Amino acid sequence: xxxxxxxxxxxxxxxxxxxxxxxxxxxxxxxxxxxxxxxxxxxxxxxxxxxxxxxxxxxxxxxxxxxxxxxxxxxxxxxxxxxxxxxxxxxxxxxxxxxxxxxxxxxxxxxxxxxxxxxxxxxxxxxxxxxxxxxxxxxxxxxxxxxxxxxxxxxxxxxxxxxxxxxxxxxxxxxxxxxxxxxxxxxxxxxxxxxxxxxxxxxxxxxxxxxxxxxxxxxxxxxxxxxxxxxxxxxxxxxxxxxxxxxxxxxxxxxxxxxxxxxxxxxxxxxxxxxxxxxxxxxxxxxxxxxxxxxxxxxxxxxxxxxxxxxxxxxxxxxxxxxxxxxxxxxxxxxxxxxxxxxxxxxxxxxxxxxxxxxxxxxxxxxxxxxxxxxxxxxxxxxxxxxxxxxxxxxxxxxxxxxxxxxxxxxxxxxxxxxxxxxxxxxxxxxxxxxxxxxxxxxxxxxxxxxxxxxxxxxxxxxxxxxxxxxxxxxxxxxxxxxxxxxxxxxxxxxxxxxxxxxxxxxxxxxxxxxxxxxxxxxxxxxxxxxxxxxxxxxxxxxxxxxxxxxxxxxxxxxxxxxxxxxxxxxxxxxxxxxxxxxxxxxxxxxxxxxxxxxxxxxxxxxxxxxxxxxxxxxxxxxxxxxxxxxxxxxxxxxxxxxxxxxxxxxxxxxxxxxxxxxxxxxxxxxxxxxxxxxxxxxxxxxxxxxxxxxxxxxxxxxxxxxxxxxxxxxxxxxxxxxxxxxxxxxxxxxxxxxxxxxxxxxxxxxxxxxxxxxxxxxxxxxxxxxxxxxxxxxxxxxxxxxxx
Numbered sequence: 029x030x031x032x033x034x035x036x037x038x039x040x041x042x043x044x045x046x047x048x049x050x051x052x053x054x055x056x057x058x059x060x061x062x063x064x065x066x067x068x069x070x071x072x073x074x075x076x077x078x079x080x081x082x083x084x085x086x087x088x089x090x091x092x093x094x095x096x097x098x099x100x101x102x103x104x105x106x107x108x109x110x111x112x113x114x115x116x117x118x119x120x121x122x123x124x125x126x127x128x129x130x131x132x133x134x135x136x137x138x139x140x141x142x143x144x145x146x147x148x149x150x151x152x153x154x155x156x157x158x159x160x161x162x163x164x165x166x167x168x169x170x171x172x173x174x175x176x177x178x179x180x181x182x183x184x185x186x187x188x189x190x191x192x193x194x195x196x197x198x199x200x201x202x203x204x205x206x207x208x209x210x211x212x213x214x215x216x217x218x219x220x221x222x223x224x225x226x227x228x229x230x231x232x233x234x235x236x237x238x239x240x241x242x243x244x245x246x247x248x249x250x251x252x253x254x255x256x257x258x259x260x261x262x263x264x265x266x267x268x269x270x271x272x273x274x275x276x277x278x279x280x281x282x283x284x285x286x287x288x289x290x291x292x293x294x295x296x297x298x299x300x301x302x303x304x305x306x307x308x309x310x311x312x313x314x315x316x317x318x319x320x321x322x323x324x325x326x327x328x329x330x331x332x333x334x335x336x337x338x339x340x341x342x343x344x345x346x347x348x349x350x351x352x353x354x355x356x357x358x359x360x361x362x363x364x365x366x367x368x369x370x371x372x373x374x375x376x377x378x379x380x381x382x383x384x385x386x387x388x389x390x391x392x393x394x395x396x397x398x399x400x401x402x403x404x405x406x407x408x409x410x411x412x413x414x415x416x417x418x419x420x421x422x423x424x425x426x427x428x429x430x431x432x433x434x435x436x437x438x439x440x441x442x443x444x445x446x447x448x449x450x451x452x453x454x455x456x457x458x459x460x461x462x463x464x465x466x467x468x469x470x471x472x473x474x475x476x477x478x479x480x481x482x483x484x485x486x487x488x489x490x491x492x493x494x495x496x497x498x499x500x501x502x503x504x505x506x507x508x509x510x511x512x513x514x515x516x517x518x519x520x521x522x523x524x525x526x527x528x529x530x531x532x533x534x535x536x537x538x539x540x541x542x543x544x545x546x547x548x549x550x551x552x553x554x555x556x557x558x559x560x561x562x563x564x565x566x567x568x569x570x571x572x573x574x575x576x577x578x579x580x581x582x583x584x585x586x587x588x589x590x591x592x593x594x595x596x597x598x599x600x601x602x603x604x605x606x607x608x609x610x611x612x613x614x615x616x617x618x619x620x621x622x623x624x625x626x627x628x629x630x631x632x633x634x635x636x637x638x639x640x641x642x643x644x645x646x647x648x649x650x651x652x653x654x655x656x657x658x659x660x661x662x663x664x665x666x667x668x669x670x671x672x673x674x675x676x677x678x679x680x681x682x683x684x685x686x687x688x689x690x691x692x693x694x695x696x697x698x699x700x701x702x703x704x705x706x707x708x709x710x711x712x713x714x715x716x717x718x719x720x721x722x723x724x725x726x727x728x729x730x731x732x733x734x735x736x737x738x739x740x741x742x743x744x745x746x747x748x749x750x751x752x753x754x755x756x757x758x759x760x761x762x763x764x765x766x767x768x769x770x771x772x773x774x775x776x777x778x779x780x781x782x783x784x785x786x787x788x789x790x791x792x793x794x795x796x797x798x799x800x801x802x803x804x805x806x807x808x809x810x811x812x813x814x815x816x817x
Contacts, residue, residue, distance in 0.1 A: 050317065052234035054301075059227035066220060067146075101202035105177055108196045112184060127236040128183045135179030135228035139172040139221060171213065171221045174204060178225030183233055247349055248286065252277060255345045257284060257357060269365070269402035269416055269477070276360060283360040285341065289323055290353050310427040311473055311510050313397060313419050322418065323354045329394070329417035330358075336392040338385055339413045363405040363413055366443055373406060374444055376452065381412040383456035386436055389414070395424035399435040400477040401442060419475075427468075427508070433457065434468040435478055441492055442481060450495040463503035466496045473510045546791065550733035557726035558795035562586050564722055568630070568715025569606060571708045572623045575614050581816060584807040585609045588817065590797075591804030603628070608817050630716045635748060638720060642744035723747060726796060727770070731780060731788035738778040746773035767793060 116124040177200045184193050204222070207213050213221075252259050259277035268274055268287060275286040304312045316322045323346060330343040345357040366374070382404055389396060396403070396414055403416040421428055433453070440449035453462045469489050471479055482488060496503050566582040589602040603624055610620035728743045750769035767789055774785035811817045 049233065052230040055230040056227055056234060059223055059230065063220065063223055063227065066216075098203045098206035101199040101206070102173075105196050105199040105203070108192050108199070109180060111192055112196075123236060124184075127232055128180050130236060131179040131183035131229040131232040132176040134232055135175035135177075135225040136172045138228055139175040139224050142224065143171060171217065174200065174207075174218070175221050175225035175228065177203075178222050179229040179232070182226050182229030248275070248288070248355065251347045251349065251355070252284075252286070252357070255347060255357070257345065259284070262286070269400075270418060277357075284344070285358045285360045287356045287358070288349070288353055289319065289326075289355065306511055307472070308510060310425055311431060314421065316419075319352065319354060323348075323356070326356065326418040328422065329420045330356075332392065332394045332422050333389060333414075333417055336388045336394055338388050339407065339411045340415055340417070341413075361413075362408040363415070365402045366404040366406070366439070367401045369406055369443075378406065378412055379440060379444070379448070379452040380456055382414075382436065382440070383452060385412055385414050386432060387456065390424075390429050390432065393422065393424050393429075395421045395428035396432050396435075397421060397428065398475050398477070399432060399439055400475055401439055401481055402477065404436075404439055427510075430465055430468045431473050433461070433465045434470075435474055437462075437465060437492060438469070438474060438478060438482065438488070441488060442485060446488065446491040446495045450492065450499060454499055459500050462496055463500035466493060466500075466503040467506060467508040468510075469493055469496075470507055470510060546733040546787070547735065550729050551791070554726050554729040554733065554791065554795055557722050557729060558799070560722040561719060561726060561796055562590065562800060564715050564719035565589075565602075565627075566715070567718065568627055568712050569623075571710070571712025571715060572626045572630070573610060573613075573615070574619050574623060575610070577613060581811075582609075584811055585817065587800060587804045587806075588808035588811055589804070590800035591808045594801055605817060609811075612816055627712065627716065630713055631720075634713070634717050634720055635752070639745065639748045642741045642748065645741035645744075720748070723751075723796065727788065727792045730792040730795070731774070731784060733791060734784045734787045736780055736784040736788070738774070738780050742778035743774070746770060746777055749773065 113125055113128070116122075177196075181193060181196055181200065204218055208215060208218055249259055249262055257277070257279060259279055261278045263276045263278075265274040265276045265285070272290070273288045275288070277284040277286050300313055300315050304315055307313075314325060316325055327343060327346050330340065333340050334342055341358040341361045343356060343358050346354070347357070348354045369378075386396070386399075396417060398416045398419045399414065400416075403414055405413050405415055407413050437449055437453055440452065444452075450462065453465070469492055471482065471489065474482070497505075563583055563586070566579065566586045569582055569585075570577050570579065585605060586602075589605050592605055593602060606627075607617075607620045607624050610623055611617055615623070724740075724744045724747050727747050728738075728740055731738060731743065747770065750773040751766055770789045770792075771782075771785045774780040774789070775782055780788070808817075
């Protein structure tokens with residue numbers, strides 16, 4: 029190697045980077061969920077602590093021997109911890125020191141806070157499985173120490189002094205075993221303490237990050253030499269379209285391209301994980317959690333592409349630099365991506381060559397799965413090539429191949445327009461194959477890079493569908509179901525889990541015997557009011573409808589809405605069913621949407637004044653005191669903040685107007701028409717007001733049925749605010765969220781005991797949500813049979 033070549037090889041490295049491992053984030057989320065579940069289960073199921081339950085363990089080994097072992101182990105852990113910190117400071121790895129010390133501090137603080145919180149919430153009722161000492165969990169500082177030690181050890185990864193950290197692990201294990209055998213703590217408390225430490229370390233590691241050393245060119249040169257690819261020089265060549273660093277290596281007889289793969293960022297893993305959850309197995313991308321999985325999958329895909337005869341650069345070797353970096357060696361090929369080509373270079377011959385490359389892959393059942401503007405390129409010899417196979421699949425099914433065709437069709441349409449793209453596809457794939465692509469032209473099935481490129485080209489997918497329909501009128505128009513569960517369902521599951529945890533906390537300590545003994549008189553009143561709750565929206569719709577409706581059939585539609593809402597988010601099913609009913613009764617689609625929009629607007633107009641009025645009246649129980657109550661201040665403050673946010677934040681204002689515009693479209697002309705018909709206007713507003721009042725009274729009488737007499741105004745505040753908040757949840761009919769909001773509001777605002785609040789809310793929801801389902805199903809079936817909806 030000459031002097032100049034040696035200088036180029038050992039050029040100063042770039043600045044070190046920072047990596048955040050996806051496993052740290054996933055472990056943090058899973059650990060927190062497991063910790064919350066364990067504590068709730070113990071608090072709700074386990075028996076209260078009694079001192080002395082663990083005394084039998086204290087005689088398994090002499091206490092003096094256990095104390096000596098723990099003392100020596102603690103001393104060793106502290107000394108060895110100081111050694112590792114000193115070693116990292118000498119190497120100027122300040123980030124490592126910050127990470128391990130922050131992890132230890134977080135573990136200690138989190139354990140102290142958790143123990144203190146358990147003692148404050150449960151007091152003497154701390155379960156026996158969590159406390160074996162007379163002072164309870166709050167008096168046990170050993171838990172905090174063990175959590176800090178485990179967090180420190182867990183945060184030292186990647187391990188630099190293997191033997192030192194191994195001895196520290198032994199010391200922590202000895203201390204844990206000593207305190208367990210001495211009866212100073214319980215097995216479950218010890219396991220939860222270790223979990224707190226591990227979660228603290230993972231969270232800190234993700235926030236602070238792990239220092240990535242600069243690209244070690246000398247190490248890379250050595251690894252290439254061991255592979256028999258002795259480089260004369262190694263020059264940086266930027267990044268590829270996946271963000272991996274590239275080098276160009278000159279050897280005696282050829283030029284090589286070396287791509288260094290680092291640990292995948294957490295965002296990439298989370299996106300692939302969500303895709304695996306949301307999309308069906310036939311179209312979901314590979315998960316590829318670890319670096320080794322990514323490297324092996326990329327190598328497999330490129331070997332499969334080479335065997336298929338594709339024109340991509342040939343993979344020569346795969347190697348590993350360290351635990352957080354690996355590299356791929358390919359033949360060097362000069363190529364330019366599709367976006368950089370001149371219009372003259374993107375002729376029909378080039379388009380045909382691109383489709384030919386994809387056909388070679390598909391002939392061997394190899395799916396690309398990452399086609400986009402940067403994955404299609406033109407080599408220096410004029411041939412087209414498809415690069416970026418790292419997320420592809422072998423032994424691919426017909427759905428994956430159709431999604432590839434759809435992705436390439438969209439990619440070419442971005443460059444040459446829909447007509448030329450479809451014509452080129454017909455020439456190379458045939459009319460029937462292109463027709464089969466039409467159901468797969470969905471944004472959810474396209475690669476992430478291609479979806480980003482589509483953001484500035486609204487309507488392109490629609491124009492492509494129109495072009496395919498032009499050349500293949502027999503193409504199926506119904507899109508295929510690519511999603512296993514829509515994102516709304518995922519959000520619903522998350523919301524239901526959060527609501528379930530909130531309900532579990534609220535129901536702790538409730539006397540369940542009170543539910544079985546309601547007052548029959550008040551229960552009968554609640555039943556009667558629940559019937560009014562179904563008739564009231566029918567009255568409102570009679571007033572707002574531009575055509576004459578029959579009362580009995582309109583009431584049946586409201587019962588049918590009670591059936592539909594068990595499968596749709598709150599308000600959506602009723603909105604759609606009422607609109608459909610008005611169209612069937614002879615109104616135009618625009619008039620039906622406007623009439624239902626007016627009814628929605630009327631509900632909002634009556635909600636806000638009633639909420640403020642109830643908040644004001646909730647303070648009239650104090651004679652002579654006309655100062656505003658805390659409830660009124662909170663209600664007005666929240667409404668003011670919401671109004672100010674809608675007026676001051678343009679993005680929020682656009683989002684809300686975009687959501688409301690379809691529902692309120694044409695409302696103004698409908699309102700002006702109603703002003704000329706005061707009887708209809710009074711009937712509509714009266715029905716809307718009757719619905720709200722009857723719901724409040726139904727909740728109030730449901731609570732009275734359990735021998736509790738709260739303030740009617742306070743119950744009104746709770747219902748109006750709680751139902752609005754709970755109904756915002758995407759669960760069907762606000763299920764779970766409404767119950768949690770009402771129970772929490774009744775106990776916090778109306779002062780209703782938890783048992784009575786639970787009983788009253790369950791009775792209220794039984795009457796207004798569950799019991800109408802069966803007659804609603806019968807009404808829905810009858811109306812469908814008569815083609816009324």
